[in-house]
Amino acid sequence: MTITFPHMGRIYIPVKALFDDLGVPVVVPPPVSKRTLEIGTRISPEMACLPMKINLGNYIESMERGADTIVLTGSCGPCRFGYYGIVEQEILRDQGYEMDVVILDAPGRDPRPLLKQIQRISGSSPWTKIIRAFLNASKIVERVDELADILLRKRPRELKRGESDELQSRFEREVLKCRGSKEMLDFIAVFKEKADSIPERRDASPLRIGLVGEIYTLIEPYVNLNIENKLGSLGVEVHRGITAADWVKTHLSFDLKFKRERKLKLKKCGNYLDLCIGGHAWETIASTVHYADTGLDGVIQILPFGCMPEIVAESILPAISRERGFPVMTLTVDELTGEAGYMTRLEAFVDLLSQKKGKEYEQA
Amino acid sequence: MKIGIPRALLYSIYFPLWKVFFMELGHEVILSNHTNQEILNNGVKICVDDACLPIKIFHGHVTDLIGRVDAILIPRLISIRPEEYICPKFIGLPEMIRYSVPGSPELLVMDYNAYSSEEKGYEGMYRLGRELGSPHSSVKHALNKAGLRQAAYFREMEKGFHPMEIMKRMNHPSERYNTWYKDSFCTNAGLPSKMSAKNSKGTIGLIGHPYLLYDRYINMNICNKLAARGYKIRFPENSTQEKVDGACSRYPKKLFWSYGKRLLGAGLSMMESREISGLILLTSFGCGIDAFIDELLIRANHREFGIPLTTITLDEHTGQAGFDTRLEAFIDMMEWRSRYDNHISPHGAHLYSGQGPV
Structure with a gap:
């Protein structure tokens, strides 16, 4: 089982850490590009919303890199996102891709199906390990967003133009080399420090x-x-x-x-x-x-x-x-x-x- | 009080409930005109560009009522069956109207939310009845009566009748609401006279939301056009809820849109039963739900059934001529297929067996 998941901003950072911690092989889809969108647009219904088209592109690009199981979250309406999984599965099936699609739905009255799904994608790790991995991943989500917030504040104020952008792209280039949440958190901390020390103009308003x-x-x-x-x-x-x-x-x-x-x-x-x-x-x-x-x-x-x-x-x-x-x-x-x-x-x-x-x- | 009801969106499904409720409470009910060019233009003008055709038309119907009534009923249909929704735009409809229709009179927002249970659905109507100044007992009585009417209406539709036919059959002299029924529906939706004819060529399944199927102006009178070619029509409303639920159970996740589910379930069960010779998917441009539902239907049909199927998309620019051409082409294709599909020429390339070599 090699897992992949759709892109959504920088969410790939915590998700990769999560599966690394669980010891499950994971393929991070290549960054969304024109090709991703073209693949997705070709096979999606015309009137589907853009996120779904890009999701499909992500899956196929990940499959080319060896993934065979898709993990995505669901919801129960009324927004269309809740039924992405099913429609995507149908489309992939017709395209000839044999993929396992695991939809993590918010639990209704009975949480057991969700727990079962989680166990399935976590390679039957013990629950303590799963919970710890989830907690660490959500910590990473927060840290990544904090880093982004610092850069948002710095960008209009930076002394040397383009410095924040450069730091950001370096971060995105190198972050995937980390394995596991501990390494990831340390790496983010280093970049947060670097971001904090970008010199600002005094007079900026x-x-x-x-x-x-x-x-x-x-x-x-x-x-x-x-x-x-x-x-x-x-x-x-x-x-x-x-x-x-x-x-x-x-x-x-x-x-x-x-x-x-x-x-x-x-x-x-x-x-x-x-x-x-x-x-x-x-x-x-x-x-x-x-x-x-x-x-x-x-x-x-x-x-x-x-x-x-x-x-x-x-x-x-x-x-x-x-x-x-x-x-x-x-x-x-x-x-x-x-x-x-x-x-x-x-x-x-x-x-x-x-x-x-x-x-x-x-x-x- | 004169209460205006816009003749748009799910009006064609819920009018017995709404109408009887307000009449029993002693209010006068005034309907907007049948959809026409002016209503469409007004709706397109004041509504946000991104909205779909039926929402724009609803805006137009609201403007049509301005100046004629004391208050306008804006139903907020959050959920009509437990654990299901209709569409986000239905939930936000009162806000859309409030902030985009200028100079509208008081808006009576009527919540309908059966998400937790069927009975809870009526709480919003009860609340509105009380707000309008009627005592508890008469609101309860009105709700009861309206609910019974609505249930009878649903039963008739499940028997296979078109809403317009039901209205005709309800035409007893003893009926208090008769004149209104006739006025409100029969005249517009275009009851195809030949619809129940015995010597029909077959049945065509017409899959679409009620606000497209039962509004003659929006759907370019498709019912009559199909009837004129000698076809009977099956509507999604003609399928029972059990059939719909059963057909949808092939998908691993429960569908949470009531109408999406009805369209998909009815379409699948029509195909499974092989009762239909063709399926037409009628959708409005930008309909988020149809984008998914039609996709699932088309893929299921392609994989398992192979029934002739076409999608016709409607929007405010749709031209009558183009629409007719597509409809005719579809029917021709369907008929040729049943006539020539199994004739394989022993002499090489023929367009079809009735003609010489191409």
């Missing part, structure tokens, strides 16, 4: 923009055309409405304090939306209201074309923008998104924000 929207497009840099780095290089401090660590904390941990805070944040946008409609639409609205309250300069929503929950959020956002005088832009991405047009829109949005800020400053 960058624009601050929040990124909200569908989680996959937000955290997978290939899909969002590396928006975090692009905005950073335009001199913007990026705040992320939802991160991989948030997802892990919400769904897989017992961090009650975080859950309470999350609930409080969600309740704050009650007059716009006060129930979960699937996906992360509620978080999108809540984060936008939160960012407007905390004085950010604007918000960008990103969603894959046809994403059902985010379309609802998209139709509510203009109202928030109107009522609070808070700039919001929506970007829809799909397999046809062109980089130049995308860049133009980002630049225009940033220009407008900086003009708005300048005006406010003059009036004051």
Whole structure:
């Protein structure tokens, strides 16, 4: 059994550590590229959402490198993500790939099927070992996100342009050479120190923009055309409405304090939306209201074309923008998104924000 | 109070429930017009671009009611069966309307959430009834009566009737809601007169969401067009829930979309029974659920059944002529296949056996 899994931002780092710890062979899919997307687009239903197309590309590229079992998480609706596994399995079967697909569903009334699945993919390790590996992996998720946050803060402030980007790409190049969670955590700590010591300009007062929207497009840099780095290089401090660590904390941990805070944040946008409609639409609205309250300069929503929950959020956002005088832009991405047009829109949005800020400053 | 009900989305399925409920509470119910070009245009104009056609049309129906009513009913159908959903957009519908339709009157948001149990589903209706100022007993009574009506309606559909036919059959003089039934449905959806004809050429399965199948304007009158070619039609609503559940059990994970499940289950059971000579998948552009459901249906058909199948996608740009051409081509293909498929020419290449060599 050689395991693989779909890409989603930097989630491959903790997942690799997890399986290393369990002693299960794992193939990390090659970074998402044009080829990945082309493979996925060719065999997926036309109207499927972008993440699924890329997932399929990942699987096939991993299979070429010897993987034979796919592990992915599931959910029980109403977002389409919950049924990815089944449709993907059908497609792969018709394409002639014999793959085992293991879907880790959130347990309903009976947790036994989930536990069985976990045992199956962990090479029947003892439970203490499995739990320890999971805990370490979730620690790595947090550390990786902390590192990303430092870089987001540094990018608009760095003295030498491009230094943060360079550090990041070096990190991504070398991190996969680590084996096991201990090595990984040490490696991340070293890079965090390096990131912290990137020299800053004193006078920098960058624009601050929040990124909200569908989680996959937000955290997978290939899909969002590396928006975090692009905005950073335009001199913007990026705040992320939802991160991989948030997802892990919400769904897989017992961090009650975080859950309470999350609930409080969600309740704050009650007059716009006060129930979960699937996906992360509620978080999108809540984060936008939160960012407007905390004085950010604007918000960008990103969603894959046809994403059902985010379309609802998209139709509510203009109202928030109107009522609070808070700039919001929506970007829809799909397999046809062109980089130049995308860049133009980002630049225009940033220009407008900086003009708005300048005006406010003059009036004051 | 004059309550407006938009004649869109799941109106065609739930109108007995909604209508009887509000009438029993002593309110006047006013329906939006049948879908027409103006409603479509208005909907497309005010709705976000990314939304699907039925959602845009719902927006149009809401604008159609503005100025004619005191309040507009916006159903929030979260879940209609335990542990299932419909679609995220249905859940967020009241918010979509509130923030994008300008100048709308009071919106009566009616929750329907049967996620934990069937009975719980009616709690939202009860709450709304009380908010409208009716006492506990009369709301309960109205709910009861409306629920019975709805159940009768579902039973009739499972027997194999088209909603319009059911309305016709319910045409007893003693019926209090008769005039409304006739007005609300029969006239628009285009009941194909030949649908139950005995000398039909066969049956075509029509798989799609109710808001596409039972709205003549959106679906370009497909029912009548098929009937005119001599075919009977089977709708997903004609399958019993047990059949749907049974057919879907071939997939290892429970489907959590009620309509997705119905479409898939009904499609599979139609194919398994070999009752149909062809299957048409009617979908609206950008429908997230159909993207998956149709994919599963097509793959299952390709692998096991080999029944003629086509997908027709509808959106606000769909032209009548292109639609007709595709429909005709499909029916021709289906008929030629049954006529010539087994004729193998002993003399080499023939297009089909009725003609000479090509």
